[in-house]
Structures are given as structure tokens and as C-alpha cells.
Amino acid sequence: MLANAYLHNLDPFAIRLTETLGLRWYGLAYISAFALAWIFIRWMGKKKISPIQPKKAGDFIFAGVLGVLIGGRLGYCLFYDQSLLYTFTNNLPWWRALAIQDGGMASHGGMLGVLIAFVIWGRRNNISILHLIDIGAFVATPGLFLGRIANFINGELWGKKLPIETQPNPPSWSIKYPTEITEVWLQNPDQYAENLHQLEPLRTTITGGTSFHQTIVNEIYIGNQEVIDYVQPHLTAWYPSQLLQALFEGPILLTILFMVWWKPKNPGVIASCFLLFYGAGRIFTEMYRQPDHGVSLLFGLSRGQLLSTSMILFGAILLLVVGKQKTPKFGGLKQAITNR
Numbered sequence: 001m002l003a004n005a006y007l008h009n010l011d012p013f014a015i016r017l018t019e020t021l022g023l024r025w026y027g028l029a030y031i032s033a034f035a036l037a038w039i040f041i042r043w044m045g046k047k048k049i050s051p052i053q054p055k056k057a058g059d060f061i062f063a064g065v066l067g068v069l070i071g072g073r074l075g076y077c078l079f080y081d082q083s084l085l086y087t088f089t090n091n092l093p094w095w096r097a098l099a100i101q102d103g104g105m106a107s108h109g110g111m112l113g114v115l116i117a118f119v120i121w122g123r124r125n126n127i128s129i130l131h132l133i134d135i136g137a138f139v140a141t142p143g144l145f146l147g148r149i150a151n152f153i154n155g156e157l158w159g160k161k162l163p164i165e166t167q168p169n170p171p172s173w174s175i176k177y178p179t180e181i182t183e184v185w186l187q188n189p190d191q192y193a194e195n196l197h198q199l200e201p202l203r204t205t206i207t208g209g210t211s212f213h214q215t216i217v218n219e220i221y222i223g224n225q226e227v228i229d230y231v232q233p234h235l236t237a238w239y240p241s242q243l244l245q246a247l248f249e250g251p252i253l254l255t256i257l258f259m260v261w262w263k264p265k266n267p268g269v270i271a272s273c274f275l276l277f278y279g280a281g282r283i284f285t286e287m288y289r290q291p292d293h294g295v296s297l298l299f300g301l302s303r304g305q306l307l308s309t310s311m312i313l314f315g316a317i318l319l320l321v322v323g324k325q326k327t328p329k330f331g332g333l334k335q336a337i338t339n340r
Helices: 025-046 054-079 084-085 107-125 127-155 182-184 193-197 200-204 209-221 225-234 241-260 269-288 303-323 333-338
Strands: 013-016 022-024
Touching: 013 025, 025 054, 025 127, 054 084, 054 107, 054 127, 107 303, 127 241, 127 269, 127 303, 182 193, 182 209, 200 209, 200 225, 209 225, 241 269, 241 333, 269 303
Parallel strands: none
Antiparallel strands: 013 022
């Protein structure tokens, strides 16, 4: 029996109330990430390896939430789709820049937003800004992981196509998206005329009129095995870039930072390492991810790779500066774990 790619059939809603309303996995990812961050910051405060008092953890997380949401959305508008900043509609929320229900958050923008939020919060609470960004960098890794998993569940941010020689018999770890029919084939009918023509025999069993192709996608997602068996061989196999990025930005990056912070370090060292290793991992994983639609490559690099290159440069400079400072060291996870 020939191997085949995983056919994406995941519902973006954890709890669906109507066709377009409910609790999305993406929202749960954000909630879970902030909850985990709050737990860790309170733990560090109780163990006296951070000057953030446990009772202040909630305020600190709230500042981070604002930074992520405002910075992430504004970053997406500035880095990837500037038209959102000057496009207005007759429907809520009227300004497209605020239409986060349509998706569009930039991780690099979120990091900048968090940095600004931490600067303001640190000054108000008389805590080292460098230590705060260390904390933020460390607790960001579970959120990055969960966010990429949510990207995968949503069926967004696809990877690149597998080599053409592997398409007839793709490996089981590759992904096929039913929405390729509506998001790729129908958007480029001249290029994919043959693909669309291959679906015509389904008209005898599927009704839908002008929504024929969308009906095919819907039938696949509700588990119509006859439609699945017919359509799946015609779909393209893609790299699972969301899962690859989840692995690098979550468990791998967290393990690296955990090892670095095993002993107390100068404030800023953890943030520096985050920038260095996140940037390097992002550059590598972007090799298997499609460039963002409408964003051209520069020197052969995607927008994400260019931004990550800047992160590596800034991280290296920051590490050289903070590594030589003679300041009180924070952290020391070994001490916190072994001294109960």
C-alpha cells in the first residue's frame, strides 16, 4: 500500500457555537501561554531567584498581554500588509487594522511590543529592564510552541511543496490541505485548470452549484470517505512547517535557555541567547515555509528570515555588552529546583 500524506481535517474551533462563532484553538493557545507564564513568574518570585514579587506577577503578565496583542498586530500591518493601516469598511470594527478576527499577527512585532511594555513596567516598579526581558524570553517559549500548533490546526502558514518526485508517494509526515482547492486552484484557474477538471466527476454525487468546490472541501472536513478517497490523490503534499517551527521555537529553545539559566546569570544574558537561538532556528525553519503572500524576497531571504537576521545581530551585541557588566545575577534554576 502506498504511503500518503496526512490529510488536514482539524476544526479551528475548540467549541463551536455557530458556523463562525465559538472558542478557537488559537485563542486557547494565547490563554494557556499567559497562564503558564504567570505560574512560572510567581514560582521564581517565591524561590527568590527573581525580584518580581508573586503578587505582582499578574500585573506583569497583563503588561505582556498588551505588548503581544498591540505589537503583534501592528507588526503584521507594518511588516506584511501595510494596506490594513489605511483600509476602512462599513462593518465592525471598521478599521482593518483592528480586524484581528481575520487573522494576522507577527511574532517579531509581538516581541517588540513586549519589549516596550516591559520597559514601561520595569521603570514603574524599579526592576531591571534586562531581567524583565530575560523573564519574558524564557516564558515566551511555551506560547510560541502553542501558537504554532494553533497555526497548524487552523491550516494556515503552509510549508513549501515537497519535491515533485515525492508527490506520487509522499511520506506520512507531509500534509495535504483540502483548502488547496479553494485557496490555490480556484485562485489560479489557468494554472490549475487540469486539477479543477479532475474534480468534475464529483458533480454527480455532490450538489452545490456555484459553491461546488467549497462543498467538496466541506465534505472532506466532515469525513465523507468517498470524497476523501477521490480527492486526496490529487492534492499536493507540503512540508509541515508549522510543526517544525513549533518544535524549534518551543521545546528546543526552552531546553537551551533552561541550560543557560541553570546557574545565575547577568541580566540580559537569557534574552541575548533567546535572540540568537530563536533567530537561527527561524532562519532554518523558514527554508521549509512558504514566503508570506504578497511579500517579495530580498537577497533570497523571506521577511521572517531578514527580521531574524537582525535579531541575531542584536542578540550578539547585547550578549557582548551585558556579559561584561558587574551587576547582581538573577536566576539559577538549579538552586530553585534542588532547594525545596
